[in-house]
Amino acid sequence: xxxxxxxxxxxxxxxxxxAMIDGDVGPLQPWMGDVPAIVDPxxxxxxAHGGWTGRAALTTSRPVAYDLTRALLRMDAHEEVVxxxxxxxxxxxxxxxxxxxxxLLPASGTLGLPMVADTLPEVVGAVPMEGLNLAWRGHxxxxxxxxxx
Amino acid sequence: MKALVxxxxxxxxxxxxxxxxxxxxxxxxxxxxxxxxxxLDDGLEVxxxxxxxxxxxxxxxEFVTRVRANPDRRxxxxxxxxxxxxxxxxxxxxxxxxxxxxxxxxxxxxxRDKLEMLGLVGSEELV
Amino acid sequence: xxxxxxxxxxxxxxxxxxxxxQLERGKxxxxxxxxxxxxxxxxxGVDEYVRRVRAARREADYEEVVExxxxxxxxxxxxxxxxxxxxTHVLPAFARERGRIxxxxxxxxxxxxxxxxxxxxxxxxDVLPGTPVEVLATDLSTQVLERGRAGRYSQLEVNxxxxxxxxxxxxxxxxxxxxxxxxxQRPVTFARxxxxxxxxxxxxxxxxxxxxxxxxxxxxxxxxxxxxxxxVLRPDGFLILGAAxxxxxxxxxxxxxxxxxxxxxxxASRVAAPPQTAPFVAAGAAPLSGTSAFPNIPHxxxxx
Numbered sequence: 001x002x003x004x005x006x007x008x009x010x011x012x013x014x015x016x017x018x019a020m021i022d023g024d025v026g027p028l029q030p031w032m033g034d035v036p037a038i039v040d041p042x043x044x045x046x047x048a049h050g051g052w053t054g055r056a057a058l059t060t061s062r063p064v065a066y067d068l069t070r071a072l073l074r075m076d077a078h079e080e081v082v083x084x085x086x087x088x089x090x091x092x093x094x095x096x097x098x099x100x101x102x103x104l105l106p107a108s109g110t111l112g113l114p115m116v117a118d119t120l121p122e123v124v125g126a127v128p129m130e131g132l133n134l135a136w137r138g139h140x141x142x143x144x145x146x147x148x149x
Numbered sequence: 150m151k152a153l154v155x156x157x158x159x160x161x162x163x164x165x166x167x168x169x170x171x172x173x174x175x176x177x178x179x180x181x182x183x184x185x186x187x188x189l190d191d192g193l194e195v196x197x198x199x200x201x202x203x204x205x206x207x208x209x210x211e212f213v214t215r216v217r218a219n220p221d222r223r224x225x226x227x228x229x230x231x232x233x234x235x236x237x238x239x240x241x242x243x244x245x246x247x248x249x250x251x252x253x254x255x256x257x258x259x260x261r262d263k264l265e266m267l268g269l270v271g272s273e274e275l276v
Numbered sequence: 277x278x279x280x281x282x283x284x285x286x287x288x289x290x291x292x293x294x295x296x297x298q299l300e301r302g303k304x305x306x307x308x309x310x311x312x313x314x315x316x317x318x319x320x321g322v323d324e325y326v327r328r329v330r331a332a333r334r335e336a337d338y339e340e341v342v343e344x345x346x347x348x349x350x351x352x353x354x355x356x357x358x359x360x361x362x363x364t365h366v367l368p369a370f371a372r373e374r375g376r377i378x379x380x381x382x383x384x385x386x387x388x389x390x391x392x393x394x395x396x397x398x399x400x401x402d403v404l405p406g407t408p409v410e411v412l413a414t415d416l417s418t419q420v421l422e423r424g425r426a427g428r429y430s431q432l433e434v435n436x437x438x439x440x441x442x443x444x445x446x447x448x449x450x451x452x453x454x455x456x457x458x459x460x461q462r463p464v465t466f467a468r469x470x471x472x473x474x475x476x477x478x479x480x481x482x483x484x485x486x487x488x489x490x491x492x493x494x495x496x497x498x499x500x501x502x503x504x505x506x507x508v509l510r511p512d513g514f515l516i517l518g519a520a521x522x523x524x525x526x527x528x529x530x531x532x533x534x535x536x537x538x539x540x541x542x543x544a545s546r547v548a549a550p551p552q553t554a555p556f557v558a559a560g561a562a563p564l565s566g567t568s569a570f571p572n573i574p575h576x577x578x579x580x
Contacts, residue, residue, distance in 0.1 A: 008452040015432050019254035020164070026312045032319070072160055074167065092160040096253045099232025100431070104451055108235065111203070234431065239444050250440035252431055259435035262351055266439060 005104070005130050012100045013134060013143065020096065021071045021136075031133035031140055038140060042086070044094035044116045048102055051109025053148040054129070056098040057120060058090075064139045065090050087116045101145070123148055150269065151175045151194065155185045155212065156201035156230070161253075165199050165230060168260050172270050182207030186215060195225055197269055199251075202231035202242075210245055217246030226267050230255070279308050283326040287311070287341060294342045295416055295470070297492040310344045343417040351437035352391040357538035358485065358516045359399045365535045366483060366514050367403055373512055379408040383481045385471065385505070386489035387413035390424025391433070393464045394456050396485065398446050401460065412478045414469035421466045427456035471501050479508035488518035495526065502527040506543050515541040 010030065017028040042065035045057035060068070066081045069089040075081070091114035098111055125148065132143040152174040154165045166176040177193060179185035181204040189195075198216070200209040209229055216222045228249040229242045239250050249263050264270040279287075287307050288299040299307065308322050315325035329337040353359050370377050380400065384393040393413035400409045415421055434443055434454045447454040469476045471489070484505055490498045502515075506529060509515060515530065517523070523530040523541055530541040 011430065011452050015430060016254045019256045019432055023256075024309055024312075026309070026316075029316060073163060088158060089160040092158045095158065096232055099253065100234070100452065103232075103234045103449070111232075234449065236444050236449060239440055243440060243444070247440075250443075252435055254432070255435050256432060258351070259432070259437075262435075262437035266353065266356055266437065 006132055008104055009101060009130060009132050009143065009145075010134075012104075013097060013132065016093070016097050016100065017136065020093070021068065027137050029135045031135045035133050035140065035142070038142065040118075042090065042116065042118060043120045044090045044114055045120060046094050046098035046114045047112045047148075048098070048109045049112065051107035052102070052105045053109070055123065055126065055146045055148070056094070056101050057144045057146075058094050058097065059120075059142045059144065060136075060140065062118075064136070064141065067139075068093060068136070091116050097143070150196045151177065152197040152199065153177045153179060153185060153188065153193070153195045154199050155179045155182065155204070155209065156199075157181055157204040158201070161201065161230075165260070168257050169197075169199070171257075172261065172264065181205055182209060182212030182215075185212055189216075189222065197226045197228065197264070197267075199228050199230045200247075202229060202233045202238075210242060213242065213245045213247050226269060228263060228267075279304050279323050279326065283323050283330075286330055287326060287345065290338060291342055291345045294338070295472075297345070298494070299345070307345065311341065314340060314344060343419050352395045352434075352442075353437045353439065355519045355538075357519060357536060358487065358540075359395060361516065361535040361538060361540050362396070362399050362483070363403050365533070365540060369514075370482065370512075377404060377407055379410070380404075380482045381410045381478065381480070382412070382483045382485065383476070383478065383508075384411060384413040384485045385469075386486065387415050387420075387424060387466070388417075389420045389429075389433075390427065390464070390466065391429070391436075391438075392485060392487070393424065393466075394427070394446075394460055395438075397460045397463050398442055401446075409463045410478075411464045412476060412481070413464055413466045414476055415466075416468070416470050418468055421468060424464075424466045427461045428453045429456075430454075471504075472497070475504050475508040480510045481508055481513060482510055483514045483516065484509055485516045487516065488521070490517065490521055490526075498526050503529070506530070509543060511543055513542065517541065 014025055014028055018025045022028065038059060038061050040062045041059050042062050043057055043059040045055050047055045065086060069081050069086050070077065070079060072089040072093065073085060095111065095114040098114070102109065102111060123146065126146040129145040129147050131145065134141040134143060150173060152169045154162050154169065154176060156162045156165065157180050162178045166178060169176050174197065177188065177195065179188055183206045185198070186207070200212055202209040209231065213227050213229070216225060216227060227247045228251060229247045230251045230253065232253045234252045242250055249267060251259060251263055261270060284304050284307055291297055291299055311322050311325060315322045318325055329341060367377070382396055384396060387393050390413055393411050396411055397409060400407070413424055428450065430453055434447065443454070446457050446460050448457065467476060486505060490501065493501065502523060505515060519538055522539070523532065529544050531544050532539050532541055
């Protein structure tokens with residue numbers, strides 16, 4: 001079975017979401033159709049260095065990032081999410097996804113700390129690589145990978 | 150039964166902690182290996198430690214090494230819980246003295262399975 | 277998206293007719309989660325998927341549905357007791373009774389995606405390195421058999437009941453998955469088999485694993501399956517069931533032998549009492565650890 005990188009990334013996303021968030025496969029699906037611009041985005045990213053250098057990022061809209069946080073922290077649907085919770089939970093999601101992506105690479109290396117903000121800082125010379133568009137409970141989550149030059 | 154969850158992510162401490170509580174453990178937490186050692190030095194006695202690998206100040210591998218070097222801490226079962234999934238890394242952890250190894254992401258069932266194998270949790274027939 | 281009673285009943289009926297497996301009310305969540313991947317492939321919800329299968333009346337669809345529903349959730353050394361029993365009781369019994377173990381043939385019935393079969397080989401590799409071993413792994417579903425043959429498992433699957441030491445010793449990471457080594461794969465043959473049919477080729481077996489599958493059948497069917505199983509088991513062989521299962525009240529042609537936290541079963545028609553001068557337990561020798569479950573063996577050497 002010869003999976004493409006994107007198939008492997010999807011398999012990883014599916015496992016992370018089913019294990020940590022949803023309890024089963026189903027809520028996470030490939031995004032079908034046109035990809036709209038994300039309104040009020042939250043982006044979490046983690047950089048790798050010492051072998052392969054690059055970045056993995058997860059971008060979604062703020063309400064969805066809050067819902068993911070609630071799911072990870074097993075909070076009720078209407079419980080208030082404070083910034084600290086968002087940064088920690090969404091960051092851990094990025095950390096686990098990024099850590100498993102790193103495992104796909106032949107070169108070893110280490111991940112930095114995950115970061116969460118509303119915009120992604122630029123890295124000069126970064127080359128966009130594979131991307132994956134996901135639908136979680138119908139909401140768009142964009143997975144992006146860059147290699148640093 | 151008491152457990153110590155060591156991870157620099159509050160979210161992961163909460164996730165692992167609540168799974169262990171559901172299995173009947175009294176759960177204590179630490180944000181890195183040094184904090185965890187300090188708790189043990191201060192007199193905390195635990196049966197199980199679930200340890201992340203990559204943490205600031207003192208990482209999980211170092212914590213495992215230190216605990217295993219101390220004959221008074223023989224009764225603590227040490228389980229790594231980490232995204233590090235290369236065979237070489239797992240071998241390193243086991244060689245350093247970790248008793249078990251759980252790769253993130255994991256399900257509640259997998260933590261349960263590991264703890265059953267280690268004899269820390271009774272087996273229950275799930276269909 | 278949620279399954280209607282009508283759709284559930286249709287699926288339960290289909291599955292029962294083709295596999296004798298009973299899906300009672302209360303198992304709706306199981307049907308939904310098992311059919312979700314098929315529904316997803318079609319880009320529709322589970323209930324819609326079932327309605328379409330029903331309307332189209334295609335054999336291929338029916339088979340897919342039955343396959344999806346007749347697989348078991350598997351963990352590797354799910355409930356360590358059977359594998360401990362292999363080590364501490366079954367293999368020592370063969371060694372003692374037969375004099376030596378030349379080769380072993382085992383059957384992992386209802387093997388699902390193969391973890392049990394591979395766990396058996398790992399255990400035997402550990403305890404009897406160099407002894408030729410053959411494991412037949414059977415299941416109703418061609419889908420899970422293909423997965424078993426491939427010997428590749430996801431990160432989540434290898435986290436389930438597989439000791440880390442076994443993982444690093446017997447599997448290699450390949451991309452996002454782990455692959456069972458050639459040495460562990462080689463002794464295992466996967467074949468399609470319905471427990472309701474006559475026994476598979478490969479008899480007689482020394483040990484048969486029939487774990488957590490009898491629960492799906494009614495009493496008469498359980499009995500029939502156990503009879504068929506006994507006919508392909510060596511007279512001195514062992515049957516291993518799931519932790520909460522028993523032949524008690526189902527089939528009285530078995531002797532139950534308590535082993536640690538569980539039981540193993542042997543055909544009742546075999547010679548019950550081993551010879552008094554069992555050569556394996558010489559005077560003054562310490563008994564094998566874990567052999568306190570042998571009621572008929574005189575305890576020589578003054579131990580317990």
